Amino acid sequence: QSRTVSGKVTGADDGEPIPGVNVLLKGTGTGASTDIEGNYKLTVPEEGGVLVFSFIGMKKKEEAIGSRSVVDVQMELSVEQLQEVLVTGLGVERQAKSLGYATQNLDSDEITKAANTNLLSSLQGKVSGVQINNSTGAVGGATRIVVRGPTSLTNGNQPLFVIDGVPIDNTQRQSTDLRSGASFSNSGADINPDDIASMTVLKGPSAAALYGSRAANGVILITTKSGKGAKGKTSITVNSSVTFDNVLRYPEFQRTYATGSGGVYNPTGFSGWGPKFEGQTVYNPNDEWEGQPDSVALTAKDQFLKQFLQTGTTFNNSISVSGGKEDTHYRMSFSNATSEGIVPSTDVTRTTATLKAGTQLANNFRSEISATYTLTQSGNIPPAGQTQTSFMWQALYTGVDLDISPWKDYEAPDGTQLEYGSGFWNNPYWVVNKNRTSQRRDRVNGKVLLGYKFAEGIELIARVGTDVYVDARKGRTAINTVANVDGAFYEDQFVYNQLNSDLFLNVDKEIGSDFSISGVLGINDNRRRVQNVFSSAPAIVVPDLYNYSNIDGQPTATNNLNERRLFGVYGNLNLGFRNWAYIDFTARNDWSSTLPADANTFFYPSVSGSVILTEAIPSLENDYMTYLKLRGNWGQVGNDANPYVLSSVYGQGGTFDGLFNGINFPFNGVTGFSAGNRIGTPDLIPEITTSWEIGAEIGFWNDRLTLDATYFDSQSSNQIFNVNIAPSSGYTTVTRNAGLMTNKGIELLLTGTPIRTKSGFRWDIQANWTKVDNKVEELFGDLEQLNVGRAGFTSVSSVAYLGQPYPVIYGRSWRRNDAGEVIVSQSTGLPVLTNEQGPVAKVIPDWNGGLRNNFSYKGIDLSILFEMRKGGNLYSSSVSHYRVNGFAKETELGRESGIVFNGVAESISTEGDTTYTKNSLVVDNESFWSSFSLFGDTELGLVDASFIKLREVSLGYGLPKSILDKTPFGSVYVSAVGRNLWLSTPNPYIDPEVSMFGAADNQGYEYATIPSTKSWGFNLKFTF
């Protein structure tokens, strides 16, 4: 005997019917789904039975039938991510539970909570498996993102950015020296965070395989907001914020002794070994300025950087209009973010306008279009590093007795520069006001999409996306600039163009009640082209006019075209069984323009699977553990070469000894060419990364607490890189396939709600933790080390070293005995350096993690995010300078009594026995510190990069509905926000997150880098 039960399923929040809800008789295969009105009908046994209602994005609900014939149900929205729908490869939506790999999704709120206008840095501390570094506190600074450890030795480790299924460029383009001068941001900084609905980080090759070779470093998938689900209403959202930036950490200076040496005051002496501050009257170094007295009292003031840097401000305003009905939707937005930097006269402005619209047509077609125009503009980006125009370099040589307030007057009536002292430094106000490096990037990206639905769950999609920008920079050096008295300028222009076309069939079908099948079969054509023209003039004639009509001498110019094309065929098949078991296959074959013509194709597959054990074996489910999913995958992803590396080439002649100006051709009017330094290799094969991972998602107490744990292992082999070779071969590098680098790691993500009371108080926690063990397993032949890039120091470099994590800081360290004690020279009292250079310290951290606490009560919410990193190192040449030059706080010790370095003296007896005795040699403080080799002693600048940072705080209030109903507003939300407000790290001088190389691979170095910032401000958001 059986009977029929029916009912209506509605949403608990709005009471609207929910179509498509899966209704299952528990313990059987019997089920139905709700129709468009939310109604269902099901045949059930005569007695008892429990109905299980499930729907993507809703909490699963069980209801005993009892004797009822009508069972109406209200379903609640699920806030936990485990049940979420995720956007996966190609912008196709899949249920999170069907995925056999780890993903982490961030919604717009999580991204924009702290009103950060930089999307890349707004992800810091929030995603497991991902490390994000902000390289400087200057406007427009670069951000480096590494997903699951570095995989490539020299070809970059930045993930691919994909917006609504279309890849966009996130390259840090830099023609000028990254070690000095202005540093430009990665182009991903163009994205307006307010336009983002959600982001998903795809971490492993299996997750990323469908993006092809460019996904080897992971994929950041971005879904932009749309007007979908607007239910016929137009809504307008306005978001405004203002934030203020200050330096997060100034170096801790000693404030007892003045500039000079040997106890004698010398304001231009570059070091802090002068007399004690006693208010004595001394010669005024600012006497060049009119009205300045000849002598002044010698006192400790704010350090130079504190006097020079200012509070930066950012105003961010955006407005968006969105709306739609069942079959059309649209969204438009306009935003402007204007920042003034902490460095005077520096700024960056980003303006975006975007349109996204879609329509569902009656004849089974749908179409979608989106376009964004972005203008990123900077009037001046500050210089840093070691150049005579870098105030940061000057700061390494300037004590606390200098008053720079008169310096704001930087130009004499005759146009010469007003600077103090020896004439070695430029007046920093001169530099920031006259030597401006400007940038303007105009960018358009977007897509058109046309879909045709053959039947329910089978759709053919054609999508063409582009990303085009023109990035023009101009660097100016004014006449009368120290070290460049003739003035100079350069123009640097990049024209970037990417065209990405996909045609694919998307299938998502239930077969019977037990099986589901979904899959994709498609082709992809990706064309990228970047054209660069760099030109410069060595001197100008009339001041302040930077044009080739006004130059002395000849301009020089270089131009470069870089063009590549990748064609791919790909497929994906996901089979599901009873909503609790899934297996997923992907395969892709690529043809690349950059590989040898007869071997330009490569294939890579992946397989992944997942089982939701709590649904497969309902008895597993108990009062505590309510959800258990196991997953695993194996996959490969290939990567092609850079363009034009197959052959050796010639270039214009020229030479440079690293010290002075060098020689350029033409030489006295004669043209000269020289064979390039690199030997091309015509038989390259693709790089390949192979990885596997296993993971589990466990939900406790109805997903009140969830844990997502992953272990992964990846191997990147056949790497294409330039091996340094003996110059006596006639060349210095050869391009080879070689090398093996492995990453093994653990990622944990814990999400929970410890407290949720009836009165509306709620405390949510989200914690993530990542540990990646990276190892360089093989380089090339017997090669032990590979230079990752010039670190800019003669004796310290960034190196991939056999058997070590990538990269290591390489140089000379202190000799230690077996007990680990530092051996001290008995002639100098200084630690003894090792004879040979070697790996000194690793750069990547042991682990990193983030912890977010969210408290909410009646419209008030408080969110606090900490980020922690343990281990890893930074070589800070700034710190070496502070010490050697006698400005560091620690150099205050022993000024009168001398210094005994904590180490041991080594003595070797005539029999050859070595004994160590505690060092007791007293050395004069100044000679101790100034005897260190500034660039040769790696340990002097070595800094433990561990830190804890208070990344984000926001305290907000949303007006309650009862008040809003009397106003035209749909919502009003105000908040106070802060970022990087607090830092704890072992060294008192710098934030160890800074880097002089931005997003490049030679990490772990810092030299005269502009300090990072903390910021706070207010945010107002309202809709109507």
Place this chain on the structure above:
Amino acid sequence: CLEDITEINENPNNPEAVPSNFLLPSAQVQGTYYLGGELNRAASFWVQHWATTGGQYQRIDRYDVTDATFNNAWAQIYAGALNDLQIIIDQSEELPNYRAQARIMKAYYFQMMADLFGDIPYTEALNGVAGNITPAYDEQRDVYSDIIAELDLAIDEVDEESAVIATEDLIAGGDMALWIKFANSIKLVAYMRLSEVDENAARDGVSAILNSGAPILESGDDVELIFGSRLETNANPLFQQEFNRATDYGASDTFVAILEDLNDPRVGTLLRRDVNGDYSGVPNGNPTNLPQDGSGNTIVSRIGTVFVQETSPVPLLTYYDVKFVEAEAAIRGWVNGANAQQLYEEAVTAAFDYYGVAVGNYLDSGQPAAYDANNAYDQLMTQRYISLFARGVEAYNEWRRSGIPALTPAQNNISGGIIPLRYPYVNAELTNNPGNPPAVNIFNDPVEWDVN
């Protein structure tokens, strides 16, 4: 269409082949830039022509050089100048004069490298494209032998009927007669360099050239490269050094004392007056107590303006170099019937003439520089030392060969009082060509021809 996809991978930015004539000027400038710049600098401190007065070159002046010091020079000479010259030779089979020009230039640079570094990659060098990226090192004497064979081959190759690299030949303008003189003169200097280690070979070689009447450099035949405008980044390397770090070096007191002892009128050309209007030097090694002027700069004579113009030439080989070899051969009694005094005086006069300084009564009897048969070798080598001012590489070679003048090591030196006997092998070779560079100590191990 998929086969065609690689067509866009043809390099649009750089050529994959270049005519030989455009390779020669780069090779000439690149090698000579180092001859007159980085390689000159360390040697000029070590032979105590110059002394440091600031931080920039202090370590070099104290002999504190490492495997990183000459990395650039080594790399750009091998993987630049020498490689380009080898390419000219390899791709110019139909153009014998092109090959001769490149071969002579190549021999000159290889000798320069062998003199400074000792054993160097030679036979297996410059073969990277063919797959040898770890060339073996040849002994210095073997390099010398083959250089001389190469120079002979080049001289034989010269073909009056055939094309020459003319416009692009920045040191000889395609004058093949001058190239032959240059080649013979290199041989002359090379043979003389062996005087101490193998006097017979040196004597036979030098005599053979002088007796055969083979063309050698004559008065006015200076082989040198004239540099160009700073604004076009064509300037002389010493101009660049002066322009950027003018106050970091000056005259060594050793050199000033030698000029003073000889009442040498060249002092006003080789040096500038200091702020007090005097010619003064400072001790090498940058001691802390150097006299300072009001603006904190050391009081010292800086090197002569003739060396630090944008367009100042860098000499490779001059007429007076050849005269000095002739005079030395005579003093050594290698040449029957030669008039040693006359050749000594001709050599010194040629060195004066090079700078346009009148020799006056400098060589007259009674003057300190007047020829003294009992002390002729010392006198000649002292004159040689003066004549090579600001030509550090050759000055260092001749000082190591002869030990004249005797030098007191720099103050604050890191070597326990030994002036380096050679340049250290560079990091790029030690790391990437493991096992091939011989293990040497630059303070203990002289190069093969240096037995003094």
